[in-house]
Amino acid sequence: MSDLGMEKLYGMVLRELESDAILEMDPDTYSSVSEFVGNLRRQEFDGIENEIRDAVVGTAARLAEMLLKARLEKGFVPGADVGNLLDEEKYVLDAEEEKRERMEMVGEAAARGKSLLLGRMAEMHKNRTVTVRFLKEVDKLVGSDYHEYGPFREEYIGSIPYDNARPLVARGDAVRIGWVD
Numbered sequence: 539m540s541d542l543g544m545e546k547l548y549g550m551v552l553r554e555l556e557s558d559a560i561l562e563m564d565p566d567t568y569s570s571v572s573e574f575v576g577n578l579r580r581q582e583f584d585g586i587e588n589e590i591r592d593a594v595v596g597t598a599a600r601l602a603e604m605l606l607k608a609r610l611e612k613g614f615v616p617g618a619d620v621g622n623l624l625d626e627e628k629y630v631l632d633a634e635e636e637k638r639e640r641m642e643m644v645g646e647a648a649a650r651g652k653s654l655l656l657g658r659m660a661e662m663h664k665n666r667t668v669t670v671r672f673l674k675e676v677d678k679l680v681g682s683d684y685h686e687y688g689p690f691r692e693e694y695i696g697s698i699p700y701d702n703a704r705p706l707v708a709r710g711d712a713v714r715i716g717w718v719d
Contacts, residue, residue: 542570542571542573542574543574544594544597544598544601547571547574547598547601547602547605548601550563550567550605551601551604551605551608554605554608554609555604555608558612559612559619559622560609560612560613560618560619560620560621560622560623561622562622563622563624565624565625567605567624568602568606568624568626571598571602574598575595575598575599575602578591578594578595578598579591579595606626606627606630609623609624609627610627610630610631613627613631614631614634643659644656644659647659663700664682664699664700664701665682665683665699666699666700667697667698667699667700668697668698668699668700668703668714669695669696669697669714669715669716670695670696670697670698670703670706670707670712670713670714670715671693671694671695671712671713671715672690672691672692672693672694672695672696672706672711672712673692673693673710673711673712673713674692674710674711674712675689675690675691675692676688676689676690676706676711676712677689679698679702681698681699681701681702682699682700682701682702683699687699687702690712695715
């Protein structure tokens with residue numbers, strides 16, 4: 539689908555919004571959108587042409603977001619036929635299902651007096667690691683799990699405890715990245 543352009547993207551969004559069903563789409567749709575936007579961003583112009591390019595990039599990004607939201611809203615409906623969802627969309631849908639399962643599990647454990655299970659869930663969460671990309675050099679740190687991490691160079695990618703990653707991300711020293719095993 540490398541021939542993706544604004545008209546085609548707009549048409550895809552319009553068709554999806556007009557349909558009650560999740561429509562069949564090219565499996566490379568989001569990659570094609572990314573390639574289209576990336577190619578636009580790499581083009582350098584002067585003056586008004588640069589502003590036009592930025593406006594087109596912004597519009598393409600909003601259209602892609604509208605497409606994703608429209609398709610996911612249909613996918614979140616209980617009993618929806620999600621067979622036409624693309625892999626990227628299933629990735630989001632799976633996270634939503636996991637969220638619901640966790641809420642039920644915590645609620646049920648609390649309602650049934652399963653304190654040990656609740657404690658284990660909290661401990662697992664506290665000790666989980668997240669993958670981050672460091673935007674600045676960061677000195678060695680002692681993790682919430684009492685292990686030493688670092689030091690880290692700029693652009694280094696590493697896994698550190700969640701409780702240690704949060705302040706680094708909040709300060710702008712690192713960004714969390716999705717890492718799928």
